[in-house]
Amino acid sequence: MKLMVQVRLLPTPVQGAALEATLRACNEAATWASGVAFEKDVKNNFALREHTYRQVKDRWGLGAQAAQHVIKKTCDAYATLKANLKAGNLGKPGSKRYRRAVEKPIAFRPQGAQSYDDRMLSWQIADRRVSIWTTAGRVKDVAFTASPEQLATLALYRKGESDLLERDGMWFLNAICEVPEAPQNTDPVDFLGIDLGIVNIATTSDGEIMAGRELNRVRARERTLRTKLQKKNTPSAKRRLRKRRRKEARRARDINHKIAKHVVAEAERTGRGIALEDLTGIRERVRLRKPQRATHSSWSFHQLGQFIAYKARKAGVPVMHVDPAYTSRTCAECGHTDKANRVSQAWFACRYCGFVDHADRNGSRNIRARAWELWRRGAQSTAPAPPPEHVRRGGAGRKRSITTSDARCASPSL
Structure with a gap:
């Protein structure tokens, strides 16, 4: 089965600036490609390449692999939107939420996740370093930190793409791992x-x-604090709200x-x-x-x-x-x-x-x-199969995958 292992990158200021510029360029290109896909009603990966590939490379300075991943991300976002509309997750056709979703092209956040394959990203797991492509060239020796269990999982089972994302000033890589499943118990006692x-x-x-x-x-307590800070509406209150928003x-x-x-x-x-x-x-x-x-x-x-x-x-x-x-x-x-x-x-x-x-x-x-x-x-058994690739990406750059947190999990003391 497929799992995501999330590791935290520890880039230097120069490396961090290169990563930030790369994410911004990729997401700006994806937003532009999304507009083309919406205007021409072309949501297929290969068909959309004909309309956007050359412009994405030349205008934003992306490499060939990065340009293809940007276009694929755009198509995956529309596939996710179509699935959500079909499932009724955005309300009934004609509702305000439904119209808001279908009447304009999908936009991507500047810090939205960007996919990297093995041509764009190489891992030195033993040294806890990665070499990663950016718009400023290849950035080598970017340090990362992970638990021993995560390192073992990466070394044994990492396979496929990894996603670069930034959250609250911190950088992360989400690596896909093909972890073997234990044989299912076909004769449970109860x-x-x-x-x-x-x-x-x-x-x-x-x-x-x-x-x-x-x-x-x-x-x-968090709801009460959010209410107080929103009423204050001062710069320091806004900073504190941003700091606590995911706690x-x-x-x-x-x-x-x-x-x-x-x-x-x-x-x-x-x-x-x-x-x-x-x-x-x-x-x-x-x-x-x-x-x-x-x-x-x-x-x-x-x-x-x-x-x-x-x-x-x-x-x-x-x-x-x-x-x-x-x-x-x-x-x-x-x-x-x-x-x-x-x-x-x-x-x-x-x-x-x-x-x-x-x-x-x-x-x-x-x-x-x-x-x-x-x-x-x-x-x-109704234990689900891993979700499709475009569902794991969660549309417009948002991650919905299950990430491994087993390394820090213990029996509940609740």
């Missing part, structure tokens, strides 16, 4: 049910609860990685599969009071599900997604379903048999039972 929530991020059918109090407190997301991502690694390790150790709720479209199905909307919108259940799925696929653990309907109202002991069974957010009490349990633990047991029943009927 399933480990996982109930996903906001108050408790994940609750297993074994009774283990990963509470979200710490993360929710951080999110509430909450990084913390949530780190916690999700830890939970996912712990869950997959437990399932692998006990020879079980993993059962998850299929929560697709839950934000469109529910209506919330205004004070609850921010909390619900920041609920990263999809990211946690993705992390569990790809780690399980790597470990050979089967994954089943089940219908979550009424799992919180159904008794895991007798099967009686009643809205009154859910007496509070935290507690479940069956009106028929008197069974009492933590509500999320009861729900996870129902999820486990549904997955086991589906598996016995012959259903296959």
Whole structure:
């Protein structure tokens, strides 16, 4: 399976200036090529080259390989846009968001990621150095830092392109690695049910609860601070907002990685599969009071599900997604379903048999039972295959790939 290993570059000021000029030139060229593709309605890679290749090379001083990658990035962005429109991710045809997406060409951020193949980028992994093409010529001996696990993965499995990107003044390379998968367990002894929530991020059918109090407190504090800084609207407040803008997301991502690694390790150790709720479209199905909307919108259940799925696929653990309907109202002991069974957010009490349990633990047991029943009927694992190349690039220079963070993940202490 394909994974991204992200390493941080440590360029000198001169090297950093060359990298910045290169990214800016590539993204300006991609924005221009996007305008040509939009105007002439040419979204195919080879067809668009006929209209843009020579101009991209001459006007922005790009090499042959860089020019081809710029054109390919433009076509990939339109392919991603087409897929999102077809899936309804940008609203219904004719809606304001839909029209805004289709009525003008795609524009690329000046610091958007740029692809490099092995002709443009060479790795000296043992020395922790790379040699990289720029518009100012080949820049050699650019240092990078990575964990021992990341270095081993790069040395053994790196294959294909790498992406250069800049974020908050820091430089990164995302390298594609073809990591072998473990043989899938085709005969699990049972399933480990996982109930996903906001108050408790994940609750297993074994009774283990990963509470979200710490993360929710951080999110509430960050929202309050953002509100205060936006009201001030001073230069120092804006600087602080820029500095903190990704802090909450990084913390949530780190916690999700830890939970996912712990869950997959437990399932692998006990020879079980993993059962998850299929929560697709839950934000469109529910209506919330205004004070609850921010909390619900920041609920990263999809990211946690993705992390569990790809780690399980790597470990050979089967994954089943089940219908979550009424799992919180159904008794895991007798099967009686009643809205009154859910007496509070935290507690479940069956009106028929008197069974009492933590509500999320009861729900996870129902999820486990549904997955086991589906598996016995012959259903296959739903652990996803790696996304297509243009989806991994995320359109207009934005990265949506899964990057390896396993090196810094430990069992959750939540």
